[in-house]
Amino acid sequence: MQINSILLAILAMAGVTYLIRVLPLVLIRREIQNRTVRSFLHYVPYVTLSVMTVPAIFTATASIVSALAALAVAVVLGLRGCKLPLVAAAACLTVFLVELLPFVG
């Protein structure tokens, strides 16, 4: 059916997305015993977050130079175990400062 109401379209997509998110939380009510499944779910976040960061970070800023600088700062602070807001703020500040340089951007 051709879309004639943006509102209805928004509700349709919201419904699908919410069901995807909520069904596992509602249906899986106990600890999974299978070791392979448990291991799989244990590793999921690391793969997902890595995949979402690279290569998207390289195109997130106005210039690849500032993106690389932010990446370096985040890696160093992240490895040191700094708190999330600090790492995020430092990376943003790095991008802003690096892009002020005349030869960047």
Add this chain to the structure above:
Amino acid sequence: MSKRQYFLHGMRDGMPIAIGYFAVAFALGIKAVAAGISAPESALMSLLNLTSAGEAAAIALLGAGTTYVELAFTQLVINIRYLLMSCSLSQKILPETSILHRLLMGYGVTDEIFGISVATDGALSPYYSYGAIAVAAPGWTLGTLLGAILGNVLPARIVGALGVALFAMFLAIILPPARKNRVIAGIVAVSMAASAGLTFLCERMQWTGFTEGFRIIVLTVTIALAAAILFPVKEASGEEACHAD
């Protein structure tokens, strides 16, 4: 920790997410208006959907003309990764967590809130999720609204600088465990390399159907499954004795 402390903790960790969301949503709002969606509609879309890739795809589809079925199916494909994240979170919350909490937490399963949720110590409290949602969802919604209304008033340079916040946060989540555990370090390295390689390949071969959301799910399933088979996790609690041999 008390409920209140969990909530405040979630708000604190949710702040960089809110800032990053604001920046990304701002750009999304600009696109929404260009596609013929009004500012209030775009804000409502962001409030109800809370998903960057899904909304970006929807805006493109709505701008070009589409059907309800195609729109819904696109959301299913792009957002199916949330299914995996929710499966993972179902093991992180206490089994006795009520249905109401589960229904409310489900709303906030985004890439980023999932990221900070798995990084918390011990079981995940619903109040931690609520704290993160309480700042992240307004950041996302207001960003979309302001982007739709103000358009290009805000200098691109500032918005661009904020956009990197999310990625820095992801790195801050995955690097400390990667430093302590060689398997996780390997998984992070392989995942990043595979993602960069696959993205490059898709651009080269012009596989436009291979969207970012699809790439995320394909790589997540493949790499996490391979790792689970090759390096099954030793149980940290209770069962440890069973695997001591």
